Amino acid sequence: MAYELIDLDRDGRVATVTLNRPKALNALNAPMMAELARALSELEADDGIGCVILTGNEKAFAAGADIKEMVDDQFLDIYKNDRFEANHCAVERFRKPIIAAVSGYALGGGCEIAMMCDFIIASETAKFGQPEINLGVIPGIGGTQRLTRAVGKAKAMDLCLTGRMMDAAEAERAGLVARVVAVDDLMDTARDAAVKIAGHSQPINMILKEVVDAGFELSLREGIRFERRMFQSLFTTEDQKEGMTAFIEKRKPHFKHR
Ligand code: CO8
Numbered sequence: 001m002a003y004e005l006i007d008l009d010r011d012g013r014v015a016t017v018t019l020n021r022p023k024a025l026n027a028l029n030a031p032m033m034a035e036l037a038r039a040l041s042e043l044e045a046d047d048g049i050g051c052v053i054l055t056g057n058e059k060a061f062a063a064g065a066d067i068k069e070m071v072d073d074q075f076l077d078i079y080k081n082d083r084f085e086a087n088h089c090a091v092e093r094f095r096k097p098i099i100a101a102v103s104g105y106a107l108g109g110g111c112e113i114a115m116m117c118d119f120i121i122a123s124e125t126a127k128f129g130q131p132e133i134n135l136g137v138i139p140g141i142g143g144t145q146r147l148t149r150a151v152g153k154a155k156a157m158d159l160c161l162t163g164r165m166m167d168a169a170e171a172e173r174a175g176l177v178a179r180v181v182a183v184d185d186l187m188d189t190a191r192d193a194a195v196k197i198a199g200h201s202q203p204i205n206m207i208l209k210e211v212v213d214a215g216f217e218l219s220l221r222e223g224i225r226f227e228r229r230m231f232q233s234l235f236t237t238e239d240q241k242e243g244m245t246a247f248i249e250k251r252k253p254h255f256k257h258r
Contacts (some may be wrong), residue, residue, distance in 0.1 A: 003033035006038050013050040013198035013258070015043050016192060018057075025063035028058045030087070031230045031254065033238040037090035037234060050198025050205070050258060053190045054091065054117055055101040056110075058125065058183060064108025067135065088141045093114035095206050097197045101190035102126045103183055105164070112139060115146040118209060121190050122168040128176060132145035149216060150176045201239035201255040 017039050026032075032212040043049045056062055061166035068080040070078075091098065092154040100106075100117035107129045112210055114120050114128075114228040120126075130143045134173050138144065139160065148156040159166060168180045181189045195218060197205060234240045239255045 001038075003035050003039065006030075006035045006039060008042075010049065011191075012195065012206060013048060013240040014053065014194040015046075015049045015051075015193075016053045016055060016187075017043075018055050019062055019188060020057075022057050022059070022209040024066065027064060027066040028062055028113070029069045029087075031089070032082075032098065037087040040090045040094045042100075042127035043065065046163035047202075047231035047258075049227075050200070050202055051194040052096060052098040053101050053187075053194050054098055054113070055187065055190070056104065058123075059104040060110070061100070061102040061104060061114060062063070062110030062251050063105045063127070064110050064131070065140070075200065077117045084140070088113075092142070095209065096202070097209060099190050099194055099197075101186050102128075102177070103186055106166075108132055108139065108143070109141055112143045112146065115142065115176070120171075121179050121181065121185040121193065122171060122177040123178060123257075124168050125183050126168040126171065126180075127165040127178070128159075128171050129163065130160045131163035131165070133161060136165045145209060147176070150174070183227075199255075199258075201237070201243070201257050203257050204237070205241055206254075207234070 005062065007020050009016045015167055017036065018094050021027060022031060043052055072184045075123045087176065088109070098117045100114040100120040102114055102120055103123040103125050105127050106114045106132060111130055130147060132139050144160060145155070147159065153175050167175070168177065171177045179189065206255055207230050211227050214226055242255055243253045
């Protein structure tokens, strides 16, 4: 089935998913989130894809959940509706590496979806914020938790309580984004990173992700123990033998499990 509210492009082992409701600044409505979830499940099952880029357009990555769609909802509409529980969390459940390439507004649910990605590359025009307080609500898909872990309590409280936006330079200083580049370089930079990541061993990328993410749930001691066990387990893989042998033989590794 074709996609209408997103674009899905494959280039070698990299897939790019582009949110595509430009007239609504990519506001995240239920049909778009369903398409995003369907695309990610397709890409997770596709052994030919090693890394995904999630992006929007120059004006907006996504200006948040669709306010017009939500305005008349009651508690039970939101509680029972699986768009919150399943489709909105598809990015956090995705097991392969996924990079957010952000230009323009990443607000509310848009900022939250970007933070669900493994890291964010931003253009100089990017603006991040959790303005839900202005609408009489609070962030609803992880903003209070992920933003606080990313930038610390002081700045997270500042952003969530005032509803102000922070620009790309401030977001980089605060540790929310990995890199800031010129707007014209955004997709090339994201693609270069994605190609590099997709060239690694696929299962080892997935294990790396799992171990880093586990660190947000575990104590330091438990996290380090998990890392050590997973590190040790990699010595059962052909890709560990290939990676280390290639280094010694001064050649590029040819990972079997890509
Ligand atoms: N929802 C619906 N429509 C939107 C949204 C949105 N979040 N953002 C922009 N639009 C629409 C506007 O209504 C407008 O449509 P129209 O042309 O039909 O009037 C069009 O996009 C262009 O927007 P503006 O005219 O407002 O453009 P400006 O350049 O003047 O302003 C802003 C850009 C500052 C980004 C402004 O649009 C804005 O403030 N948008 C809302 C930002 C916001 O509050 N986001 C948080 C939403 S709540 C949320 O995300 C909760 C997440 C948790 C639950 C997730 C499950 C659904």
